[in-house]
Amino acid sequence: MPFEVTATRKRPQTFEQLAGQHFVAATLTASLEQGRIAHAYLFSGPRGCGKTSTARILAKALNCEHGPTPHPCGSCPSCLAISSGSSLDVIEIDGASNTSVDNIRQIKDEVLFAPHTGRYKIYIIDEVHMLSMSAFNALLKTIEEPPPYIVFIFATTEPQKVPATIKSRCQQFNFRLVPTDTIFQLLTQTAAESGIEAEEEALLWIAREAAGSVRDAYTLFDQIAAFSGTKITAQNIRDTLGLVGIDRLNELFRAIVSNNSKEAFGVLDDILERGVSPEQFLIDAVDYCRSILLMLHGVQKQGLLSAPRNAFEPLVVESLSKDQIEYTIALLLDTYRHLKETIEPRYELELTVAKLCNIRSYISPRELFEAVHSLKKALNAKELSPREAAQKDASLPFQSRPADSSTTHYAPLLHDVHPRDKNSPQYTEQMQLADDSPEPAATKVDSASAGHVSPSELRKKIITKLRNQNLFLASALEKSAEWISNHQGFIIPATNRVELDLITRFAPLIAEIGAQILGTPCTIEARLAKDRESSAFRPSQDERIHSAHPSREPLHEPPASNDSNGERRKTPDQNAGQTFDHEPLGTDSFGMSALAEEIENTEEFHNSGDDEPSRHVASSPPQELPEIDLRAIELVRKMFKGKVIATYPPTETSPSPSSAPQQPSSSVADASEYLEDIEPTEEFEDGDEDDF
Ligand SMILES: [Zn+2]
Structure with a gap:
């Protein structure tokens, strides 16, 4: 027949x-x-x-x-x-x-x-x-x-x-178009009828490749069955058709999110060595990232994902935010567009992989604006709080004042935020001295060997304690979603990445206060709350526990001190900063010391242009902006120094086109440059008012 x-x-x-x-x-x-x-x-x-x-x-x-x-x-x-x-x-x-x-x-x-x-x-x-x-x-x-x-x-x-x-x-x-799931079922049935053993991943690939056409799916199935014999495997398809498998992509992206560029280049080389064309590599990589993006948005449907959900490396899925994965896809697509005009496609791929290795330090414009927004809120809250108003001198660091006399005012801000030396008796003492909060209960529980304390109680107590020491941290904790207790301590779902980093940075301090309140050892882990389903909160290998940031780039470089202000920087504030001796200043991401020093140097920062004199002065935010905006922008500028922000795709909260940097959609800009052009928009102002 x-x-x-x-x-x-x-x-x-x-x-x-x-x-x-x-x-x-x-x-x-x-x-x-x-x-x-x-x-x-x-x-x-x-x-x-x-x-x-x-x-x-x-x-x-x-x-x-x-x-x-x-x-x-x-x-x-x-x-x-x-x-x-x-x-x-x-x-x-x-x-x-x-x-x-x-x-x-x-x-x-x-x-x-x-x-x-x-x-x-x-x-x-x-x-x-x-x-x-x-x-x-x-x-x-x-x-x-x-x-x-x-x-x-x-x-x-x-x-x-x-x-x-x-x-x-x-x-x-x-x-x-016939749904991929339906085509997949038809193919499974066909394979069984023909006595062909076929892997699920392989059939899923055929079903997706058919793009809704049953006839195309059957034609492709026949073609693959012809060279596969009685067993269709994904590996066989990849080898014959020159595709990149999910295993290789998992390997590549695991290296990328771990900032292990050496390994990433190795995997890329291996993929290309096997005869995968640069175009095909980009197509498969985009497909992979697109599936992760869909998963981050909660899409479960098998037919939409390029492979079964559990085939994706959990580290990659959990490490990247939606903004970062969107940026990754944009970068890959952009590379694909450039492929025809380049001198050597391989160089383009390597450049892209090199850029992607820093993906976890990318900040989207939206996150940048959230940071400005929350700092503004913090600054405003500080100014509006009646209790704080009584101690205005000590608590209003952003107020106009002579730079020389101001430095000691920061001591409280810096002094008590020492997460490092947990055994220091001095530390505990400071904590308790600083705690003049109107919540006596908290102090009582401290010494008692407290029984069960619910996450929400603990959160309230910790925030109360922190409010006087570290306003930004307290504000970030206030905004965090409901805390989740795990076996040893608590998981704090932060609302955005800026706050996540801040909480992570101070996790040891929070854990310490928590331990005092609970009377038992306590661990604190910060996670990103947004749209991560509950499964994402299981304890994992994610390194965002306590303050381990081995790969993070230094955010804060001490400003050049060879200018006329150099001497003035050696102030009590600086000395207070030195007690961070367990962690080099360079890794002080989003830390209070960076902020405090920025606040400390605000006057001269505006006047002298600091480390990048000409450019900064030329494009610093217009002086007619409200003082609070200027402060917040300057603080965020300092916070994100050295970070790279993605300017693609444009988000709703990004500045109007006229004020945005004129750059190709996929290019990156140094965050500090970007911020120089920020003007708070109308919505921004409105949003602020709504919050009060
Ligand atoms: Zn008939």
Whole structure:
């Protein structure tokens, strides 16, 4: 028996077998049951989704010896003749090669003769949009008032090219792309019928590659079955078709999120060595990242993801924020666009991989604005708090004041935030001295060996304690979502990455206060709260526990001190800063010391231009901005110094085009440069007011 291609063998023979076109099948079934047969039907939709098959099923339904019936028997002479294409009453015409008016005139003459054996004479015209305008016009009269035994079925992939005069005389059915899940099931079934063992990943790949066309899926399946024999594996497909597998991509992206550029280059080299083309590499990498993006947005649907959900490296999925993965995709797509014009595609890929190795330090414009926003809030809160107002001198660091005399005011801010030396008695003492909070309960519990304290109670107490020591940290904790207790301590879901980093940075301090309150050792872990489902909060290998940031770039470089202000910087404040001796200043990401020094140097920062004199002075924010905005922007500028922000894609909160840096959409800008151009927008101001 000759080989029959799967697409032909598996062609649906009844409405029930029609995959993914329930609406069409149900409507046609109902109209057949009620005997409402139209003169003309127009089936539109993408290729390979069942239009011609439906037309043949409809022809059988009309001409079956037991019909008209929605369930043609498939075994009577009429059904058999239609299935084999030999029925004299079902005329299939390819519209693409019979476009002229003469062809249509021939049809017009033929329709006058009654059907040979069947009940109806059925014309199936495929690709009907290819007919010439005069041919369409010749057809008009015929399809409007044909003899009662005539039925026209037109099929087209481009319904917009069919004249409205024709459409209005037809019952129109829109066929849809067949869902990947459905195609996957059909392929699984086909493989089982053919006695072929096939891996799920392999069939899923075929189903996705078919992009909604069942015929394409079967054709590809036949092709792969031809070189795979009785066992279809994803590895086999990759090797033969030169694709990058999810294992290699997991390996590559694991290296990328770990900032291990050496390993990342190694994996990339290995992939290219195996004969994967640069284009294919980018296509597969984009597909991989897109799946992660969808997962981060909570998409569970198998058919949308490039591989089964559990095939993706958890470290990669959990390490990247939505903004970072969006930026990664944008960068990969951009590389793809440049590939044609480059001197060597490989260099482009290596450059992209090198850039991606810093992906975890990317800050999106949105995050930048959130940081400015929350700092503004913190500054405002500080100024508005009546209790603080009483001690204005000590607590309003941002107030205009002579730079020389101000430095000691920062002592409280810096002094008590020493997370490092947990055993220092001095530390505990300071903590308790600083705690003049109006919540006596907290102090009581400190010494008692406290029993169960709920996460929310603990959170409240810790925030109260911190409010006087570290306003920014307290504010970040206040905004955090409900704390989750785990076996040893608590997970704090931070609302954004800036706050996540701040909380992470001070996790030891929080843990220390927590331990005092609980009377037992306590660990604190910070996680990003947004849209991470509860599963993401399970304890993991994520290194964001306590303050371990081995790979983080130094954020804060001490400003050049060879200017006239150099001497003045050696102040008590600096000395206080030195007690951070367990952690070098360079890793003080988002730390209070950086902030405090920035505050300390604000005056000279504005006046002298500091380390990048000319550029900064030239483009510093206009002086007519509210003081609070200037302060917040300057603080954030310092916080993000050395970080790189993604300017793609533009977000709603990004500045108006006129004030945004004019750069290619995918380029990166140093955060500090970017901030120089920030002007708080109207929404920003409004948002602020709403918060109070
Ligand atoms: Zn029949």
